[in-house]
Amino acid sequence: MERLSEKKFWDAYWQQETRSDFQKHIFSDIFQHYLPKNASYFEIGCAPGTNLVYFANQFGYRVSGIDYSNIEQVGKLLKHHGIVPEELSGEDFFSYTPKRQYDVVASFGFVEHFQNTQEVIERHMQLVAPQGWLVIEVPNIRYFNFLLYRILNPSLLAIHNPKAMNLQALQAPIKESNNFEIVFSGYYKSCFLYFNPDNAELVKHSLRRKLFLGLRSLTTTLGLENYPNRFFSPYLFVIAKRMR
Template sequence: MSEPKNLVDQNYWDESYRDIDFYIGNNSLTDWLYRNYFNQRNLQNKTVFEVGCYPGTYLVHFGKQNMEVNGIDLTTNMINLNKWLVEQKIKVNKIINDDFFQLNDHVKYDVVCSFGFIEHFKNYEEVILKHSSILNENGTLIMTTPNFRGFGQYILHRLFDKPNLKRHNLNAMNPDKWAKLLEDNGFKIIHKGYFGHYDMWFDSDVTGYKILLKEKFLKHIHPRLKKYVKSDSSFFSPFCGVIAEKQ
């Protein structure tokens, strides 16, 4: 592939992850994984490779399916991630502290996944195909991103989280485009779409009048949206994803 066109400097990730605690994820994304993948497969002794695996929030769930886990991330502290996964009684093979785009060991895996990775690149289509290049024949590709492109999510991030919005390629948050690209490259789409109850997170601070506006939103509007907005909405759901099998 050509040089990755990254929207985020690595220093941002290192700083963001500096004091993070390892934990087992439990949210709309993990619900989606169990509903559409884990509960339907016998994955014992299969291999999985997560692109951008730190801090292991989702990789640990694959390990709990008795899979052999592998992953790669440029972020420092990968040694501690390896240690934590072992403490969770996960079968760990390789946790690599390196650049995914320099990976060239010719090993292929039964499952390749990423959760919030491809949307940080302008040339996201090439990034997707790089994922597929390390996948076994008949293997499964699983990818998700935030749904900042959805109208409701976009407006709120534009108002209260604009610097973070700029770190994401909104054009990459489109599971229909991923599906078309994958089908053109010999994949069968198992599942695609938007998922999760409405939720919202902000990675940026606001200033001026937006401080009060954000406080009012979080106090009065946010709880009502969580209560009344339907799940799996392209407008408001926090995530979108695809599960595809390589033919």
């Protein structure tokens, strides 16, 4: 599997994360609409562990995860919040031997760090239990967002595969399988200003963070974020249910 990033990059990256509100999530509306409660949950690329905390607290999930970077800190974060994971693995996902299948299998910003999108998604699908759910999100660093990254954080462009930021590419292996039904596939929100305010790059630059928060508030007030499209939306989602 050809990687576009290295472990040492992620070790340094996750050390910068400073999140404190685990009751909310940027994608909470999608989660609430599509995902079940009180289920087993496995996250691929689970560092820094914030999603595990959110799903354990808000959905009653029995959480598990894998990440070859910073897995010790993930464990400490869960312990701090009184959460006992079913499994935490510090292995490479592509050499990992699954012990079981899960009701919900998810990854957020994982698939696009590899060249072979289809193979990565197929490995996700193998972990989903019958009647379970597959959730894949990738950033949309194309079109206007590409220009934004080029200006603000060009070093991140090299570790992303733009071919994975395509709904057809994300859907293809799922459609080829007769076991899954796609229940949602689309872009999420609109306007290039819809960024996570706890993003490490924004946290490091307080003035830049204040500017983005102000502009995001303005675009939200004007309702501009409610027009998802491939040119400005910052995220893509595919959610599928395994039928058998």
